[in-house]
Amino acid sequence: MRNRIIVQKYGGTSIGDVEKLKLIAKKISETKEKGFYPVVVVSAMGKTTDELVSMSKEVTFLKKPPDLREKDILLSTGELVSSTLLAISIKSLDKKVISLSGSQAGIITDDIHGSARISDINTARIMNEIKNDNIIIIAGFQGINIDGDITTLGRGGSDTTAVAIAAALKAEFCEIYTDVEGIFTTDPRIVHNARKLDKINYEDMLEMAVLGAKMHPRSIELASIYNVPVYVAGTFSNKKGTLITKGDEMENNKTVTGIAIDKKVSKITIKKIKNLPGTAASILKPLSEKSISIDVIVQNTPYDGFIDFSFSLSEDDLDKAFDILMNESSLEFDEIIKGKGFAKISLVGTGMQNAPGYATDMFIALGKEKINIEMITTSEIRITCLINENHVNSAVKSLHSAFELDKE
Amino acid sequence: MRNRIIVQKYGGTSIGDVEKLKLIAKKISETKEKGFYPVVVVSAMGKTTDELVSMSKEVTFLKKPPDLREKDILLSTGELVSSTLLAISIKSLDKKVISLSGSQAGIITDDIHGSARISDINTARIMNEIKNDNIIIIAGFQGINIDGDITTLGRGGSDTTAVAIAAALKAEFCEIYTDVEGIFTTDPRIVHNARKLDKINYEDMLEMAVLGAKMHPRSIELASIYNVPVYVAGTFSNKKGTLITKGDEMENNKTVTGIAIDKKVSKITIKKIKNLPGTAASILKPLSEKSISIDVIVQNTPYDGFIDFSFSLSEDDLDKAFDILMNESSLEFDEIIKGKGFAKISLVGTGMQNAPGYATDMFIALGKEKINIEMITTSEIRITCLINENHVNSAVKSLHSAFELDKE
Numbered sequence: 001m002r003n004r005i006i007v008q009k010y011g012g013t014s015i016g017d018v019e020k021l022k023l024i025a026k027k028i029s030e031t032k033e034k035g036f037y038p039v040v041v042v043s044a045m046g047k048t049t050d051e052l053v054s055m056s057k058e059v060t061f062l063k064k065p066p067d068l069r070e071k072d073i074l075l076s077t078g079e080l081v082s083s084t085l086l087a088i089s090i091k092s093l094d095k096k097v098i099s100l101s102g103s104q105a106g107i108i109t110d111d112i113h114g115s116a117r118i119s120d121i122n123t124a125r126i127m128n129e130i131k132n133d134n135i136i137i138i139a140g141f142q143g144i145n146i147d148g149d150i151t152t153l154g155r156g157g158s159d160t161t162a163v164a165i166a167a168a169l170k171a172e173f174c175e176i177y178t179d180v181e182g183i184f185t186t187d188p189r190i191v192h193n194a195r196k197l198d199k200i201n202y203e204d205m206l207e208m209a210v211l212g213a214k215m216h217p218r219s220i221e222l223a224s225i226y227n228v229p230v231y232v233a234g235t236f237s238n239k240k241g242t243l244i245t246k247g248d249e250m251e252n253n254k255t256v257t258g259i260a261i262d263k264k265v266s267k268i269t270i271k272k273i274k275n276l277p278g279t280a281a282s283i284l285k286p287l288s289e290k291s292i293s294i295d296v297i298v299q300n301t302p303y304d305g306f307i308d309f310s311f312s313l314s315e316d317d318l319d320k321a322f323d324i325l326m327n328e329s330s331l332e333f334d335e336i337i338k339g340k341g342f343a344k345i346s347l348v349g350t351g352m353q354n355a356p357g358y359a360t361d362m363f364i365a366l367g368k369e370k371i372n373i374e375m376i377t378t379s380e381i382r383i384t385c386l387i388n389e390n391h392v393n394s395a396v397k398s399l400h401s402a403f404e405l406d407k408e
Numbered sequence: 409m410r411n412r413i414i415v416q417k418y419g420g421t422s423i424g425d426v427e428k429l430k431l432i433a434k435k436i437s438e439t440k441e442k443g444f445y446p447v448v449v450v451s452a453m454g455k456t457t458d459e460l461v462s463m464s465k466e467v468t469f470l471k472k473p474p475d476l477r478e479k480d481i482l483l484s485t486g487e488l489v490s491s492t493l494l495a496i497s498i499k500s501l502d503k504k505v506i507s508l509s510g511s512q513a514g515i516i517t518d519d520i521h522g523s524a525r526i527s528d529i530n531t532a533r534i535m536n537e538i539k540n541d542n543i544i545i546i547a548g549f550q551g552i553n554i555d556g557d558i559t560t561l562g563r564g565g566s567d568t569t570a571v572a573i574a575a576a577l578k579a580e581f582c583e584i585y586t587d588v589e590g591i592f593t594t595d596p597r598i599v600h601n602a603r604k605l606d607k608i609n610y611e612d613m614l615e616m617a618v619l620g621a622k623m624h625p626r627s628i629e630l631a632s633i634y635n636v637p638v639y640v641a642g643t644f645s646n647k648k649g650t651l652i653t654k655g656d657e658m659e660n661n662k663t664v665t666g667i668a669i670d671k672k673v674s675k676i677t678i679k680k681i682k683n684l685p686g687t688a689a690s691i692l693k694p695l696s697e698k699s700i701s702i703d704v705i706v707q708n709t710p711y712d713g714f715i716d717f718s719f720s721l722s723e724d725d726l727d728k729a730f731d732i733l734m735n736e737s738s739l740e741f742d743e744i745i746k747g748k749g750f751a752k753i754s755l756v757g758t759g760m761q762n763a764p765g766y767a768t769d770m771f772i773a774l775g776k777e778k779i780n781i782e783m784i785t786t787s788e789i790r791i792t793c794l795i796n797e798n799h800v801n802s803a804v805k806s807l808h809s810a811f812e813l814d815k816e
Contacts, residue, residue, distance in 0.1 A: 018466045025467070052489070058426045059433070059493045060500035067499040070507055074492040077485035081460070084482040085467045091475040092468035099478055104556070148512070 005130065005171040006031060009041040009140065009162035013179045014235040015082055016046040023236065025089035028135060032095060037130050039169065041140040041162040042086060044078025049141075052078055068113035072142075072152045076102070079139035079158070087137045097135040100125065102142035103150065107161065109143035115154035116143060118161075121168040138165065156216020163219045167226035174223065174230045176215060181234040182242035183208060185405035186259035190396050193406040197257070198240065201247030204257040207348040207382045220244065247350055255351035256358065256403040259396055260382075262344040263389060265295070266318040267374065269310040270325070272334035275302040283309060286328050292317045296344070296377045296386060310375060312386055315340050342374060343392045346384040347399065353380040365402040369394050413538065413579040414439060417449040417548065417570035421587045422643040423490055424454040431644065433497035436543060440503060445538050447577065449548040449570040450494060452486025457549075460486055476521035480550075480560045484510070487547035487566070495545045505543040508533065510550035511558065515569065517551035523562035524551060526569075529576040546573065564624020571627045575634035582631065582638045584623060589642040590650035591616060593813035594667035598804050601814040605665070606648065609655030612665040615756040615790045628652065655758055663759030664766065664811040667804055668790075670752040671797060673703070674726040675782065677718040678733065680742035683710040691717060694736050700725045704752070704785045704794060718783060720794055723748050750782060751800045754792040755807065761788040773810040777802050 008028065015021045031038045043049075052075050056066040066074075080101060087099035106122030129136050140158030143151050153160050159176060166174035181196060183205065188194040200208070202224035209217045215232065223230045223244065233241025273279060284294060296312040313321055322338045325331065352358045359376075362383055366373060371394065375386035387395055400406065416436065423429045439446045451457075460483050464474040474482075488509060495507035514530030537544050548566030551559050561568050567584060574582035589604060591613065596602040608616070610632035617625045623640065631638045631652065641649025681687060692702060704720040721729055730746045733739065760766045767784075770791055774781060779802065783794035795803055808814065 018463070021467055022469065025469075055426070055489075055493060056496055059429055059497040061430065061433075061497070062500065064500040066496040067505075070492040070495045070499065073488060073507060073509070074496070077488045080481055080485045080488075081463075084478040085463060087478045088464055088474040088482070089467040089469070091478065092470065092472040097475075099481060101481070 003170060003172065004036050005039060005169050006036045007039045007041065007162050007166040007169065007171045007174045009158055009174070009176045010043065010235060011158065011176075011178050012043040012046055012048070014177055015042060015086065020236075021045070021082075021086060022089055025086060025093060028086075029090055029093050029095050032135055037135075039126065039130070039136045039138065039165060039171065040086070041138045041158055041165060042079060042082045043140050043158040044075075045082045045085075048078040048081070049075055069149055072113045072116075073150045075152050076139070076142040076150045079141050083137045083139040090135055090137070095135055096133050097137065098129050098132075099137040099139070100129070101139050102161070103144035105136075105138045105165070107143035107164070109145055109151045109153070111145040111147065111149070111151065113149075113151055116145070116151035118143060118153070118164050121164055123168050126165070126169065156218050159216050159219035160222060163222045163226075163228055163230065166228045166230075167222065171228070174228050176230060176232045177235040178232065179235065180232075181237050181239050182232050183244070184258065186396050186400050187261055190261070190393050191400045194400065195406055195408075196239075197242050199243045199245065200257060201350055202244060203247065203350045203381055204348050205244045207346060207379075208258050208260050256347055256349040256405065257351075258348050258405065259399050259403075260344075260346040260348055261392060261396060262346075263392065264315040264340075265312050265342040265344050265386065265389075266315045266338065266340035267310060267312050267342055267386065268318070268321060268325070269308060269337045269339075270331075270333045270335075271308050271337065272306045273309055274332060275305055275307045279307070280309065282330060283325070284311075286324050287321055290320065290324060292321050292324075296375050296384065298375045298377070312342065312344070312375060341389045342386050343389040344384050344386055345392065345395050345399070346382050347403070348382050350381045352383070359383050361402060362399065365398045366395055369398050371395050411578060411580065412444050413447060413577050414444045415447045415449065415570050415574040415577065415579045415582045417566055417582070417584045418451070418643060419566065419584075419586050420451040420454055420456070422585055423450060423494065428644075429453070429490075429494060430497055433494060433501060436494075437498055437501050437503050440543050445543075447534065447538070447544045447546065447573060447579065448494070449546045449566055449573060450487060450490045451548050451566040452483075453490045453493075456486040456489070457483055477557055480521045480524075481558045483560050484547070484550040484558045487549050491545045491547040498543055498545070503543055504541050505545065506537050506540075507545040507547070508537070509547050510569070511552035511556075513544075513546045513573070515551035515572070517553055517559045517561070519553040519555065519557070519559065521557075521559055524553070524559035526551060526561070526572045529572055531576050534573070534577065564626050567623050567627035568630060571630045571634075571636055571638065574636045574638075575630065579636070582636050584638060584640045585643040586640065587643065588640075589645050589647050590640050591652070592666070594804050594808050595669055598669070598801050599808045602808065603814055603816075604647075605650050607651045607653065608665060609758055610652060611655065611758045611789055612756050613652045615754060615787075616666050616668050664755055664757040664813065665759075666756050666813065667807050667811075668752075668754040668756055669800060669804060670754075671800065672723045672748075673720050673750040673752050673794060673797075674723045674746065674748035675718060675720050675750055675794065676726070676729060676733070677716060677745045677747075678739075678741050678743075679716050679745065680714045681717055682740060683713055683715045687715070688717065690738060691733070692719075694732050695729055698728065698732060700729050700732075704783050704792065706783045706785070720750065720752070720783060749797045750794050751797040752792050752794055753800065753803050753807070754790050755811070756790050758789045760791070767791050769810060770807065773806045774803055777806050779803050 083099040090097040108120040109116035140161040230244040491507040498505040516528040517524035548569040592602045638652040
């Protein structure tokens with residue numbers, strides 16, 4: 001399939017100021033000159049969205065949360081500004097170009113303001129502008145619900161817009177330009193011989209999503225469902241980036257793809273709670289009601305009809321979660337222990353599912369470094385250990401070397 | 409007619425920061441509590457529009473002017489930000505409120521980007537929101553053309569939006585809140601006993617439009633056509649403002665309403681040009697082709713088949729106009745003289761049309777102050793003199809006193 005449509009997405013730092021925006025304008029023009037049809041998705045410039053969010057809080061009385069419908073229209077202006085400025089810049093290079101808002105680009109969403117999901121894309125306008133030979137600049141992160149109100153897509157919104165547009169247009173590639181040069185075996189700031197991957201499959205990328213590229217799992221999931229080849233590369237770099245694509249079943253010998261790191265993790269342990277049907281639910285329900293997300297959950301083997309129940313969560317939610325559980329009269333337990341300063345370190349690789357022994361090798365490597373493991377959780381393609389945050393660097397280095405990730 | 413709909417317009421300085429915006433939110437809520445249906449039109453906050461305009465220039469290559477379609481979408485975001493923030497603020501006071509973009513408010517315009525004219529207003533959505541008991545906040549200065557592209561209305565745009573909405577809704581009043589307290593007999597910074605008018609008719613207001621209130625003539629013209637009562641008052645003042653309304657024919661005794669001042673005027677005189685049919689046109693055509701606006705034109709009585717031809721224009725255009733005329737080979741003349749540092753001072757009053765002698769009294773008053781008159785032009789309700797800018801203050805004071813404008 002060669003329709004020569006390329007979707008490109010530029011993030012906020014790529015267009016953080018006028019000079020960068022003009023560089024992007026040239027880059028897009030060059031893509032057009034090479035005979036492609038660029039359909040570009042942009043985020044808001046620099047810190048615009050953060051500034052708008054804080055303004056929306058400042059104008060309310062009695063510290064009430066801002067109305068979500070109004071806030072969505074407010075936030076959507078950030079991408080309207082960047083998309084029109086980029087179009088103005090490209091136009092001054094004597095190229096045919098048009099900016100489209102999310103609504104004009106036909107992005108239909110549900111009506112969950114602040115975290116809307118794309119339900120459909122009506123590509124008629126985009127296809128028409130491609131026929132008119134226009135470069136198209138689409139305001140990312142936004143859509144319109146069936147009532148005609150503007151919605152925003154929440155975290156990772158512009159990546160999601162780009163992948164969804166690429167899927168709808170059956171584009172050849174969805175190129176994500178960002179401030180890192182691609183997907184690495186692990187964080188290159190920690191492990192200096194971390195290797196940039198030429199290629200990674202959707203499943204591994206989903207697990208690695210917290211790393212450098214910072215692509216939101218949601219956009220990768222969408223790419224996976226619609227089989228959109230995603231190319232992640234540095235905006236102002238000439239180096240080759242990483243292609244995220246369908247895994248090649250015939251070449252399943254590469255087992256560990258990379259090491260994902262997630263810092264600022266905290267932990268709560270409830271000691272000696274009765275092991276009854278529904279115990280876990282009775283612990284987690286009051287938390288989920290207050291929108292607190294729980295991550296790894298570990299429950300030990302019962303002793304005398306009691307269990308210890310531990311889970312990890314974001315440091316930001318720790319105190320709130322602790323207070324909720326302490327005040328939950330329906331729970332009977334010995335004590336609750338809270339702790340912070342942990343990190344999750346994950347061995348990721350689709351290939352691991354068919355090959356045993358990786359967990360063992362991981363624990364051996366960490367043991368050699370005398371690193372205590374607080375919690376363990378595994379999926380078919382991932383082994384995650386919760387460790388003390390202070391040990392992250394030595395842990396990653398030892399694992400990177402033990403699994404020879406610096407080698408092709 | 410008592411439909412209790414009140415259109416209120418707040419300018420950029422009225423919502424220049426968060427604290428002011430919150431004061432406005434309270435003011436609007438109070439209007440609602442009094443049993444009115446407030447339909448509010450807002451400008452962009454503070455200097456937002458200027459900042460967006462300069463960004464649009466900075467991103468172009470080779471100093472090309474920004475594409476007008478894109479620039480209009482860009483500029484329209486300023487009013488989207490202020491309207492949604494205001495709605496968020498009002499909502500946090502537990503009032504029902506909704507913001508509408510120009511497009512959602514049904515404002516249809518022609519497709520002259522940057523200076524679009526309103527062609528129609530579809531009030532269905534607004535009326536529906538009024539029925540839902542919502543306070544309505546409309547983004548001023550913008551509309552949508554029949555292709556669905558956002559347009560902006562150019563100078564005085566938000567005033568025009570407010571008056572047009574008031575006309576379409578048959579609102580009881582269109583209230584314009586601004587940084588002055590109303591319409592004065594002349595500039596109170598010059599004449600300390602300048603009097604605030606309780607009432608002024610559309611015709612006089614049109615001529616006075618350059619004064620303090622800075623309402624654009626265009627919005628006053630629209631108010632006049634649709635007979636919309638416009639009330640101009642200070643945003644944060646409790647003092648009574650000025651009502652702009654239809655003149656009362658029966659009370660035509662007040663003759664001079666006020667004195668309008670226009671500074672930064674320059675003058676060009678072409679000496680000894682042949683007096684042929686079309687001479688004036690041949691002078692003005694090359695200027696209008698370059699979008700230079702001419703104001704007062706004076707042509708003296710021919711002598712030996714020649715005339716001297718003078719006109720006033722904005723100081724900003726003086727050098728450009730001079731160069732154009734010097735290089736216009738079709739014109740034959742003795743010399744061109746350019747001069748700046750002039751001001752226009754105008755006696756305004758609908759009543760003057762039926763009463764002779766005002767011009768004479770004006771010239772006598774200026775003569776007493778030994779002020780030379782460079783040019784004179786009159787309409788039925790206005791007498792304008794071009795004088796040296798240095799004499800403006802003494803001229804205005806003497807006229808204000810001669811025509812007893814400080815007295816009711």
